Amino acid sequence: MDSYTQKMNFFGNTDPEQLVAKYGSPLFVYNEDILRRQMKRVAGLLPNHRFTSNFSIKTNSNLSILKMAFEEGLNADAMSPGEIYALKKAGFPSERIFYVSNNVSEEEMQYAIDEGVIVSVDSLSQLEMFGRLNRGGRLSVRINPGVGAGHHDKVVTAGKKTKFGVAAQDIEKIHDIAAKYDLHIIGLNQHIGSLFMDYKPFLEACRN
Numbered sequence: 118m119d120s121y122t123q124k125m126n127f128f129g130n131t132d133p134e135q136l137v138a139k140y141g142s143p144l145f146v147y148n149e150d151i152l153r154r155q156m157k158r159v160a161g162l163l164p165n166h167r168f169t170s171n172f173s174i175k176t177n178s179n180l181s182i183l184k185m186a187f188e189e190g191l192n193a194d195a196m197s198p199g200e201i202y203a204l205k206k207a208g209f210p211s212e213r214i215f216y217v218s219n220n221v222s223e224e225e226m227q228y229a230i231d232e233g234v235i236v237s238v239d240s241l242s243q244l245e246m247f248g249r250l251n252r253g254g255r256l257s258v259r260i261n262p263g264v265g266a267g268h269h270d271k272v273v274t275a276g277k278k279t280k281f282g283v284a285a286q287d288i289e290k291i292h293d294i295a296a297k298y299d300l301h302i303i304g305l306n307q308h309i310g311s312l313f314m315d316y317k318p319f320l321e322a323c324r325n
Contacts, residue, residue, distance in 0.1 A: 145179075152185055160190035171215055174200045183207035198228040205232070217259065217306070219281060226250055237306055241283055241290055248298025257304035260285055262325035266318035267310030275307060275322065282307060285325055 128136075129148040137144055159170045172186040173194040184207045186193065192213040195201045204214050211233035218225070219239045223246060229236050230251045237257040238244045247256055261282030265275035275282060283291060295302055307322055 147179070147182065149185065152182065153189055156186055156189035156191055169213075174204060178203055180207055183209075187213075195234065198225055201229060201232055201234055211235075215257075217308075221246075223250065230254065235303075237304075239281060239283075241287065241294065244283075244291065244294045244300075248294060248300055253299045253301070255301045255303050257306050258283060258291055258302055260305050260307050262307055262322040264318055264321045264325060265310050266313045266315065268312040272311040275310065 128146065129150065131146070133146065136146060156172070163170060169192045171194045172183075172191040174183065175194075175196055177183075178200070180203065183193070183204060187208045192215065193204050193209050195204055195214055195216050196218050201214060201216060205211075212235065214232075214234040215237060216229045216234045217237040217239070221229075221239075221243065226236070226243070226246055227250055230247075235255075235257060236247060237259050238247050239259050244256075244258065247254065259282040261275050261279065261284050263275070263277070263285055265279060291302070294300070310318075
């Protein structure tokens with residue numbers, strides 16, 4: 118271990134060589150103090166009760182880390198029934214799990230409904246499916262605001278050339294399907310892309 122990592126306490130007062138000798142290699146080591154501090158910081162960025170900060174389980178599904186995220190006040194995003202199961206096992210109640218997925222089967226949708234998590238549908242066909250399976254239910258709808266961004270075309274998840282979200286001009290169709298099944302739309306959400314730091318696309322997406 119070099120002097121820099123020692124000075125920065127990079128390994129949390131532990132010796133990585135001793136950890137490998139004890140647990141074997143390869144070995145993933147997490148610093149709980151740093152994780153909890155950062156999670157608490159993120160959770161506190163939006164103190165207004167109308168906003169939440171969500172931990173996406175696809176970034177790390179380690180059960181101990183999920184438990185930390187729950188304990189430090191974060192909500193969670195799930196993309197599959199398996200992820201919903203893991204979040205429940207970590208202690209997250211249904212109302213703190215946001216299920217967002219693309220092209221789900223009826224079985225997957227029914228599982229999410231049965232578990233009572235907040236479902237976000239990704240298309241008009243998914244909205245129809247949710248209505249058939251859960252008449253009178255509450256849900257969110259993912260909107261494609263017509264603008265996307267990202268460090269590479271493959272991570273741009275909104276705009277003209279993407280399969281994600283309901284086009285903003287189809288709002289009336291959303292209303293019609295919701296009325297057909299007596300659905301209660303409790304939110305609209307969007308995800309325009311990944312790994313970019315420019316705030317302007319976010320503002321444009323919100324305006325749209």
